[in-house]
Amino acid sequence: MLIIQNIRFSRILRxxxxxxxxxxxxxxxSYLVREYLIAHHFEIPSIIPTLLGTAIAFFIxxxxxxxxxxxxxxxxxxxxLVNDSRSFTRSLLNYVDGEEATVKKMxxxxxxxxxxxxxSLRGAVDEIYTKYLSEDDLREIEKHTNKHNALLNIQSKDLQKLSKANGIDGFRxxxxxxxxxxxxxSMGMxxxxxxxxxPTTYTYLTKVFIWLFVVTFTLVISQSAGIFAIFLGWLIGFVFVSTQVNGMSLVNPFENNSAGVPLNQITRTIEINLLQMLGETDIPEPVKPINDEYIL
Structure with a gap:
């Protein structure tokens, strides 16, 4: 997630x-075609890029x-998840009696x-979660392809055990x-x-329309701007392309890039909060920004 107000122009160009x-x-x-093939035959009506520009604006x-x-x-x-995690830990620490080992394990x-x-959301092979699990838990989740769902199932089993052992009352x-x-x-959402x-049709059609717009705009503007139409065509196209690329960078919010949701920071923040609530002393450092520009 970006944490600065201004985006460097070099990042946009990259x-x-x-x-x-x-x-x-x-x-x-387009300029060469217009200059050497169609300049002496007919003029391209300016209404064409105007209509295409309007359609592109709607699509983008x-x-x-x-x-x-x-x-x-x-x-x-x-x-x-941040708020619920804190509430979950606070409830276990303060409402469960005589089951400190089970509470810490949960x-x-x-x-x-x-x-x-x-x-799982980032499609990464990250085994950091294993350091917080017992051998029994590791053996249990090995049977499942959805590890995080299996862990919730184990949590429910332990909560039921606490209830049967009278470690927690019915309301709690x-x-x-x-x-x-x-x-x-939250997991399912x-x-x-x-x-x-x-929908790929939207992104595909947007790219096609931008390309058609750049071509027709260059053909039309070259009638009055000459060779400078090449630069002007690129400039107008750059505005549309950069706007479209900026929006599409948010389509997959869990990707490990500068525009995505900062899952590393959020999970580390929750980890720090929960370990401090447990009274632990070995607390990890907060996730630091990359180049003072964004957080993953």
Whole structure:
């Protein structure tokens, strides 16, 4: 997630340089075609790029709105996980009597759940969650492909054991069980966002329309601007392309890039909070920004 107000122009160029080269080549070819093939036969009506520009504006606006909605929903889900994790730990520490070992194990297991969920959402092989699990837990989750869901199942079993051992009363049991349900809801919503592909027709048609617009705009403007139409065509195309690329960077909010939801920071923050609530002394450092520009 970006943490600065201004984006460096070099970053924009790094994201768009390939498209920029294609646009410059397209504008050059368009200028040459108009200059040497059609200049003496007919003029390209200016209404064509005008209509294409309007269509592109609608497509880019729709794409960017939908992409931001996906990103913001993902951020709200993980914000809820932060709050629920603190409440879950506080309830276990203060409402469970005489079962300190089980409570600590459940809190550790919750940290493992968060790290396993994060690794799954980012499609990464991250075994950091194993350090918070017992040998029995590791053997149990090996039977499952969805590790984080298996960990929630183990949490429910331990909560039931606490209830049977009279370590927690019925009202507190219901309250903590509702938190486990909310963890499951957040997990499912995160998986839905990750597994739902943004409609490719929208992004494909937007790219096609931008290319057509750049070509027709260059053809029209070259009638009055001459060779400078190549630069002007690229400049107008750059505005549309950079806007579209900026929006599409939010489509997959769990990707490990500068525009994604900062899962590393969020999970580390939860880890620090929960370990401090447990009274631990070996506390990890907060995640630091990369180049003072963004946090992963």
């Amino acid at each position: 994201n768009t340089w390939k498209v920029d080269l294609i646009m410059i080549a397209s504008c050059t070819v 606006g729709f794409n960017n709105n939908q992409a931001y909605d996906r990103w913001w929903e993902a951020r709200k889900i993980w914000g809820a 809190i550790y297991r919750h940290l493992a759940f968060l790290y396993a969920l994060k690794a 049991f219901i309250e903590i069980n509702e938190m486990l349900t909310r963890f499951s809801d 995160s998986e839905r966002i990750k597994n739902t592909i943004f």
